Amino acid sequence: MNRKQRTLKLGTLAATIVALSAVATPAVASADTTTAIASSTVHVTVNAAAELGIVPNTALGVNTAVWDGHLLDAAIPSLLRGIGVTMLRYPGGSTSDEYNWQTNTVTGGYADPNNTFDNFMGVVQKAGAQPIITVNAGTGTPSEAAAWVQDANVTHHYGVKYWEIGNEMYGSWEAGNFANNPSGYAxxxxxxxxxxxxVDPSIKIGVDLIAPGTGEDDWNATVLSTMHSLGVLPDFAIVHWYAQNPGGETDAGLLSSTNQISTMMDTLKQQLSSYGTIPVFVTETNSVSYNPGRQSTSLVNALFLDDDMADWLESGAQNVDWWDLHNGIVTQQAGANVDPNLYGQYNYGDYGLLSNGSSDNGISEPAANTPFPTYYGYQMLAAxxxxxxxxxGAGSNNDLVAVHATKLPNGAVDVMLINKDPKQAYTVDLQAEGFAAKGPAFTLFYGQGSNAxxxxxxxxxxxxxxxxxSVTDIIIPAVPGHQPQGPQFTDKTTLSTPQVKPSANETLTTTFTDTRGAVKDGTLDVEIYNPAGQLVGQQVQSGVTFTPGQSSQPITWNWxxxxxxxxxxxxAFVFSQDGTSVYAADPSAATFTVTQPDPPTISATVQLSATTVKVGTPVTITTTYTETAPTGYLNNGLLVQYAVYNNWTSSQQSNPTATLTPGQSVTETWTFTPEQAGTYTFPEGIFTSGWTQLQWINQNVTLTVTN
Incomplete structure (x- = not known):
């Protein structure tokens, strides 16, 4: 019997899938696996009528560097095209502030002699990307930067549109920095x-700002107000974000850290709003601020990349650039955290999407240009x-399952589902709104044991x-056909308060009124979206029948x-019974503000493995911190355990990315070896991520050390 094969014609979507799934790249070693437990159900909502914004052609970037000995490798353009990179940043982070583009040299550093600007542009063009250039604002001059624009856009007609004034010029680690001098930088x-x-009035130039809550509090306001007073404003604002500091990495902490993005971006938008519409570019991001360890080369970092970059884009960022293409091996002896409790198969760190084949302390990376898991995570994101x-709009009822979705230019809906749970599998109960969730659909998958x-x-x-x-992409093809004109509705939502504290309730009441056409068994849907555009609350009433002029019973709920x-x-939305027809879509039925939480009130208990020891004898210190305030929170803070002796000479151990919610406890263990005789005490300090003291806790626990 002859069988006729059915072919789905998906236009550009098919081309995208072919490009993404057919990348010829070396395989990596299989990731660590964990023993899964029985599947549980997660409820996922995807609402095609809740439009958040258009993905710009500047969205997905990667950092490159002049010191990268593999930047010009023949395989690089196809490797970049294969994961959908649209922007390449050059000449490379802090190196930018010591780089002379005319001589291709770095003051006190190294530039590969072949990585000239012209050769970099060759990679950009072959990859089908566009560049973003960081000019030297540390040891360079305005005339040197202007000459670069002249060379790029007048002499060579490269058409370089995006430029940055220095790299992290607020940081004391940068050459020629303006730390504590924002007006000077402005x-x-x-x-x-x-x-x-x-030289070229058409170019767009960005300036360095700080992701709110991660550094000098008045930097942004002073830079913007000073520039405004001088009659010049930036074309875009630049921020960098690294989720953790080295030594305190945890897999659960990294994967939950993306919750901070919505607040950072909302605050940044408010800071910029007084000066018109200034887009935000996130030109560096990764999991840890320096000394990348075991986690950076693991599947966990790939899952973080997907959630991190998607959250920034959904929050309104126009560009997010991963750090970086190639970087290099960092072993434990060089500061890498290779804690076996961190998921992963490599006992070293590397920021790169691709290996550079380097070795250190007897440990070697795979051959150059071998993808690390983050490369495949990027590929999943780009689809x-x-x-x-x-x-x-998209979301789930489980914090361990992140959902991001787009409606592709050909009408297909693409849903990315990230399972952040190391052991639990989830079965998806999909609620599709504003589109027909019908198979067959295409899928892309990357997870434990995946080589590609x-x-x-x-x-x-x-x-x-x-x-x-794991991360799973589901590409649901558009259902062809014409949707006839249907009923129309108005809606009204009232709130119990315009501002609500964390842990408190907001009461919402929504009423819908039919202004045209009858509806039988319709669905009323009220949804709450956070500043990142994520669906975080939903109330649905189904089986509702309307006649023209009729209003619904109020939908009242506490969130x-x-x-x-x-x-x-x-x-607020009204859908047909099957969810495919959209009768009403109000993108801004109401807005309210979740305020800053109350300051934390943390208690701490300390236990020692011994109370009297000799010099040089290790002592295990176990400290349990508990948030006792009913509405107090510690976000991305520092929990520091001190061992104090001899007039405040001290040693310390810290958890640098701690988060505590009301009633939550965390226990830290530290092995301390006293080097001098005397009496030791063990107070704790609670600090913000910028080391502003929130609390100091003195303890009655002492340790006596004898010779």
């Missing part, structure tokens, strides 16, 4: 901008965040399982505010 930036735009796609992204096909969309520690301050948006 004046310097204005001089650079004026010189560069005198969803396609330039021109519309980001749409695996394409597949799914006939039943109610039969999706998310394995532990408990999370510890993610910022502006929240209420959206």
């Amino acid at each position: 004046k310097e930036a204005v001089s650079f901008i004026q010189a560069m735009k005198a 969803v965040m396609v330039p021109g796609a519309t980001m749409i 992204v695996t394409p597949g096909k799914l006939d039943n969309l109610q039969n999706v399982t998310l394995p532990p520690y 408990t505010a999370p510890d993610s301050p910022g502006t929240y948006t209420v959206k």
Whole structure:
């Protein structure tokens, strides 16, 4: 019997999948695996009528560097095209502030003699990307930067549109920095901008700001106000974000850290709002601020990349650049955290998407250009965040399952599901709103044991399982046909309060009124979105029948505010019974603010493995911290245990990325070896991530050390 094969014609989507699944790259060693437990159900909502914004063609970037000996390798352009990179940043982080582009040299550092600007542009062009250039604001001059613009856009006609004035110029680690001098940086930036735009007025130039809550509090306000007073404003704002500090990495902490993005971005938008519309570029991000360890080369970092970059884009960032393409091996002896409690198969760290084949302390990376898991995570992200796609509302009822979705230019809906649970598999109960969730659908998968992204096909969309520690893309093809004009509705939402504290309730009441056409068995849907555009609350009433002029019974519900301050948006919808027809979509039915939480009030208990020891004898210190305030929170703070002796000479052990919610406890263990005789005490310090003291806790516990 002849069988006729059915072919789905998905236009550009098919081309995207082919490009992403057919990348010829070396395989990596299989990741660590964990023993999964029985599957549990997670409820996922994807609302194609809740449009968040368009994915720009600047969205997905990667950092490159002049010191990268493999930047010009023949395989690089295809490796970049294969994961959808659209922006390449050059000449490389802090190196930028010591780099002379004319001589291709770095003051006190190294530049590969072949990595000239022209050769870099050759990679950009072959990869089908566009560049973003960081000019030297540390040891360079405005005239030097202007000459670079002249060379790029007048002499060579490269058409370089995006430029940055220095790298992290607020940081004391940068050459020629302006630490604690934001007005000085602002004046310097204005001089650079004026010189560069005198050569090419069409270019866009960004300045260094600080991701709110991660550094000098008044930097952003002073930079912007000073530039405004001088009559020049930046074309875009630059922030960098690394989720953790070295030594305190945890897998659960990293994967939950993306909750901070919505608040950072909302605060940044408010800081910028007085000066018009200034886009945000996140030109560096990764898991740890320096000394990358075991986690950086693991599947966990790939899952973080997907959630991290998607959250920034859904929050409104126009560009997010991963740090970086190649970096190099960092072993334990060089400061890498290789704690076996961190998931992963490599006992070293490397920021790069690709290995550079380096070795140190008898440990070697795979051959150069071997993808690390983050490369495949990037590939999974790019299949969803396609330039021109519309980001749409999505969320789940489980914090360990992150959901991001877009409506692709050809009408297909692409859903990315990230399972952050190391042991629990989840079966997806998909609620599709504003589109038909019908198979067959295409899938892409990357997770434990994967050597590459695996394409597949799914006939039943109610039969999706998310394995532990995995990311799954489901590309649901558009259903052709014309949707006839249907009923229309108005809606009204009232709130109990315009501002609500974390852990407190917001009461919402929404009424819908039918203004045209009858509806039988319709669905009323009220949704709450956080500042990152994530669906975080939902109330649905189904089986509702309307006649024209009729109003619904009020939908009243209580929603408990999370510890993610910022502006929240209420959206209201009316759908047909099957969810495919959209009768009403109010993208801003109401807004309210979740305020900053109350300061933490933390108690601490200390236990010692011994109370009297001789000099040189290790002592185990176990400290349990508990948040006791009913509405107090510690976010991304520092819990520091001190061992104090001889007039405040001290040793310390800290958890540098601690988060505590009301009633939550965390226990830290530290092995301390006293080197002098005397009596030791063990107070604790509670600090913000910027080392502002929140609490000091003195203890009655002492240790006597004898010779």
